Amino acid sequence: MAMDDTRVRDQLIEAFVNAEGPISGEELSHRFGLSRTAIWKHIKSLEPLGFVIEASPRVGYRAVHIPDELMAPLVRPHLPPDCLLGSPILWEASRASTNDTALELAQKGLPHGAVITAGEQTGGRGRRDRAWASPRGGMWFSVFVRNPCPLRHAPDLTLLAALAVCRALRHEGVPVEIKWPNDLLIRGRKTGGILAQIRAEGELVDHAVIGIGLNANFPIDLLPAEIRHRATTILHETGRPIHRPKVLARVLTELDRLYRDLRDGRGFQVVYDEWIALCSTVGQEVEVAVGDERLRGKAREVLPDGSLVLETSPGVTRTVVSGEVLFSDREQV
Structure with a gap:
């Protein structure tokens, strides 16, 4: 078009x-x-x-x-006037990947706060380049931000985005939790994920694309059969759909506030207690992927800098700055 x-x-x-x-x-x-x-x-x-x-x-x-697609004229009425995220909102019925589109447009001067949305994704992906099923009825969007923080604080973007989504969904009565560092769970089953991709200039982040995918208003049988035992949808878990434009507006509003704090030097530490209260990982026996290495142990705590402390054997701990929790004993795997 x-x-x-x-x-x-x-x-x-x-x-x-x-x-x-x-x-x-x-x-x-x-x-x-x-x-x-x-x-x-x-x-x-x-x-x-x-x-x-x-x-x-x-x-x-x-x-x-009027459908509840993530289109600009349907989302903007729910955004507060001072929100810097959500202008413009660029929707298409189908995209390969909202993150890929945002990264392409970034080279053409995409403005801070732009949001790329799609009715469906045909090439959605998560961490480690895994395929992510993205049928119609979900929430597939990427938020573009410029100059958010020093490079050392780049992991905060994922942590803060997870909190913004939790705030928005819990406001709608959806009992979502965070699995460190970037997954969203309902009753131990994955319903969403976050993939932040950054470009840095020296020690500063020049821009970042924060991709968010939520299994929202579609039946669980649209997910691949091999993952239904550990993944779910909001509709399946709550028995009712969410109003997607309203939820997106609330995610953007919350993320805008958190982004401003991060930009001003007040990042994850400011919301640490709230984030920990929503984190399902702490206290669980987990397996963590760190590069090609696999670590097993008990997740003892998440530190104020966002890193995970893993007890690999009695009295022996390892601090993981960047990794992925593959499973925990609380999840249905």
Whole structure:
């Protein structure tokens, strides 16, 4: 879809969202500077996206159903005016990877706060380049930030993003927890993950792409059969869908506040106690991947710098700055 068509699409959706009643084709034609035939074609193009637009002769068009896609005109009404994240929001029905798109656009001057979203991903991935199933109904998005922090604090981006998602979902009554450092669990089963990719200039992070994937409003049988014993969806666990644009707006609002603290030198330490209270890893027997090495032991604590202290044998500990918890005795694996 060309950019001009995208702009018309979003403005047309915004018109239907704000309308108190039917909108005549003549009014839309005048507002957009397009023929009534062109307006009709743009309205018809919304139907494959899940919009149901009712047309009545001599009355006009009325939106009977508006889907909860992560599109700019559906998310922005829920964002506070001072939020620096979410402008622009670039949605497509399908992308290979929102992170890949953000990294490509970064080379073309993508502004701070831009959010790349998709109805589905055909090439989604997690840590260690693993494939990530990303069907329609999930939340697949990447947040682009510039100059967030010194390089030594780059791991904070993942930790803070996990907290922002937890805050947003728990506000909706979803009992989500964090598995150090970047997974989101419900009752021990994975429902989301975070992949932060950065570009550094010397000792400073020039920009970062924070990719977030959430198994939200789709049935669990859309996940690959081989992972259903350890993965889940919000719909499956709670029995109800979440309003995805509203949840995305809340994630962006929370992440914006946390980002500002990080940029000002107050990072993970400021929210350490809250993060620890949400972390399911501490106290569990775990296996941790550190590069090609595998470590087993009890997760004793997460330090204020975000690193994990692992007791590998009685009285012997190892501090893991960057790694991945492959499993814990609390998870259903």
